[in-house]
Amino acid sequence: MTKIKCLLVDDEPLAQELLKNHISKIDRLEVIATCSTAMKAFEIISTQKVDLLFLDIKMPSMTGLQLLKTLRHPPKTIFTTAYREYAFESYELEAVDYLLKPITFERFVKAVDRFIRKEATVLPSATTAAEKEYILLKSGTKFHKILLDHIVYVESLKDYVKVYLEDGKKVLSKYKIGSLEAELPATTFLRVHRSYLINTQKITAFTLHDIEVGAVEIPIGASYKERAMAFLDRLK
Structure with missing residues (x-):
């Protein structure tokens, strides 16, 4: 089974640890890197294959939203934030999902499942x-x-x-x-x-x-x- 390569971007160490813990419970997911700034995330995305980006919004120097707007070919993104008011802007950026902190495992699984189903090739007639x-x-x-x-x-x-x-x-x-x-x-x-x-x-x-x-x-x-x-x- 091909692993889904994940990048975690969050300036809060505890938030990173929670996401890593959630990811460790799902065999298909693999953390390839973590970082605390949008600029470092930009470097990683430019040099490594990232299938799924878990992205905080409010970070020093550059926000997660600004980062996504600078990328010509951004990876599929799940926003992770404590601020609900950015949800609609993230929707315009075609985010997979928008998770509000503290992120429960159940809600995390739903977001990942949404990503997997969107990426899967399914005939329209098979959708129920x-x-x-x-x-x-x-x-x-x-x-x-x-x-x-x-x-x-x-x-x-x-x-x-x-x-x-x-x-x-x-x-x-x-x-x-x-x-x-x-x-x-x-x-x-x-x-x-x-x-x-x-x-x-x-x-x-x-x-x-x-x-x-x-x-x-x-x-x-x-x-x-x-x-x-x-x-x-x-x-x-």
């Missing part, structure tokens, strides 16, 4: 719903398998979340909206209010004060307005 990304949410005594692209929006109800699906179904689960937000890909799901998390692919209309997903108008909270507007400006 079961191969799409999903989450498992417990409601009562049942665990519900929910495809991410079927989610329209999520509403917070104190210690619970209600997930609204495009077929009209709703799933109520004892889960904090902040915890669910951290598990969902930041390139697709946007927190626009303390009580609402939306699937940006379902946006049908918007104003300065609310966003329409499907036939529902979701208010934009004051503390989330800057982030929401930054994303919506890209749709114009």
Whole structure:
């Protein structure tokens, strides 16, 4: 089995160690180098084959985003950061995924699996719903398998979340909206209010004060307005 050659770029030693620990549990992954600056990463990428780049954003001298923009042929990249607000810029750079620190092993595996599936040669007819990304949410005594692209929006109800699906179904689960937000890909799901998390692919209309997903108008909270507007400006 061909190993996937990984480069880890992060100025935090503990973050590097966590990623190396995660990678050590997956046979297909191999760490070829680690570094703490974008300039050193540039040197490594220029001289070695890198299949998958794990890239922090906020680093001294040059950010991870700036590094990626300077590369003529950048490797596939998974961003690793504590800052959610750069998610949409990373999406424009065609990042594989955007992981928020602290990175759990489960979320790490999902990102790596996304990379592997994107790189694999699969006939369109062989792609099934079961191969799409999903989450498992417990409601009562049942665990519900929910495809991410079927989610329209999520509403917070104190210690619970209600997930609204495009077929009209709703799933109520004892889960904090902040915890669910951290598990969902930041390139697709946007927190626009303390009580609402939306699937940006379902946006049908918007104003300065609310966003329409499907036939529902979701208010934009004051503390989330800057982030929401930054994303919506890209749709114009």
